Amino acid sequence: MNSPLLSVVIPVYNEEESLPLLFARLMPVLESLNRSYEVVFINDGSRDRSLSMLLECRDRYPGRVVVIDFNGNFGQHMAIMAGFSQARGEMIVTMDADLQNPPEEIPRILEALESGHDVVGTVRSGRRDPLFRKFASKLVNRLSNRITGLKLNDYGCMMRGYNRRIINFINQCKETTTFIPALAQKFAMNPVEIPIAHSEREQGQSKYGLYRLIRLNFDLMTGFSLIPLQAVTMLGMIVSILSLSFGVFLLLRRLIVGPEVEGVFTLMAISFFLMGITLFSVGLVGEYIGRIYQEVRERPRFVIRKVWSHED
Ligand code: UDP
Ligand code: MG
Numbered sequence: 001m002n003s004p005l006l007s008v009v010i011p012v013y014n015e016e017e018s019l020p021l022l023f024a025r026l027m028p029v030l031e032s033l034n035r036s037y038e039v040v041f042i043n044d045g046s047r048d049r050s051l052s053m054l055l056e057c058r059d060r061y062p063g064r065v066v067v068i069d070f071n072g073n074f075g076q077h078m079a080i081m082a083g084f085s086q087a088r089g090e091m092i093v094t095m096d097a098d099l100q101n102p103p104e105e106i107p108r109i110l111e112a113l114e115s116g117h118d119v120v121g122t123v124r125s126g127r128r129d130p131l132f133r134k135f136a137s138k139l140v141n142r143l144s145n146r147i148t149g150l151k152l153n154d155y156g157c158m159m160r161g162y163n164r165r166i167i168n169f170i171n172q173c174k175e176t177t178t179f180i181p182a183l184a185q186k187f188a189m190n191p192v193e194i195p196i197a198h199s200e201r202e203q204g205q206s207k208y209g210l211y212r213l214i215r216l217n218f219d220l221m222t223g224f225s226l227i228p229l230q231a232v233t234m235l236g237m238i239v240s241i242l243s244l245s246f247g248v249f250l251l252l253r254r255l256i257v258g259p260e261v262e263g264v265f266t267l268m269a270i271s272f273f274l275m276g277i278t279l280f281s282v283g284l285v286g287e288y289i290g291r292i293y294q295e296v297r298e299r300p301r302f303v304i305r306k307v308w309s310h311e312d
Helices: 019-031 050-060 076-086 103-114 131-148 164-172 180-187 210-223 227-257 264-297
Strands: 006-012 037-043 065-070 091-094 119-125 160-163 192-197 304-308
Touching (some): 006 019, 006 103, 019 050, 019 103, 065 076, 076 091, 076 180, 091 103, 103 119, 131 227, 164 180, 210 264
Parallel strands (some): 006 037
Antiparallel strands (some): 065 304, 091 160, 119 160
């Protein structure tokens, strides 16, 4: 079979409420492109009816739909990685299954890819997420750009386009924790960012609680930079210098004023603060070591139970 021009890669985790509407909106858009296309769905260990609904969709659009079934929940980024390894299109668009990214924007992304951009990033205009998410995102976007040295206006939006060259590079990356938009940006030669619409999640719930969001952002920060480690070293140096000066100051006071006991609580506060910094630093080093540990074991990053490809 010839490779299609466009592959759309969609990770799915417990999205039974969203899927019918997704099929109903996505497939007409793809049909109207008048180009060959395929949709690669990855079932990321859903415990609801998502898988059987994906297979139904595959029956309804023969030769158009590939379904990859994971043997457990390996996370959105691993799901997309698996999708990339199966996708055969010249151009690849990733999007969420929950319809927060409107499928109607695919033609615009494709247009940007066809005009020669190798990575098409997106910025959610009028983003419809809880206020706390939007605020945290702003902070994280800024910090991420600082730390990773990349220039992205919106790390979180997963509706993005890549050409074959970028996907081939990404397929060579075997890391177990990653952040795909940042990875693609590393390889991009001619990236562009376009604004796209964003809607509220109508069905189901966000799969990212506070804990998972924090974990994900650690993946981004530690996966693409050593600056956090260097910052901790710098901080350690500054704290040492300050402590030394404080020690000298106390010694001089001891000689001039004589023994004193006041200020005990101040000292306690200071040492608690320093302990906090120490714990944080140890934890940060641990984040890197944990990832090194994960990588050296070389276990499979995800386990595919079955792939329903075009033919069989
Ligand atoms: N997702 C996934 N595995 C996970 C978590 C999420 O495949 O462990 C999928 C999910 O089904 C959706 C997309 O990733 O298609 C984005 O998830 P979600 O909408 O929950 O994230 P948010 O929009 O809240 O950032
Ligand atoms: Mg969502």
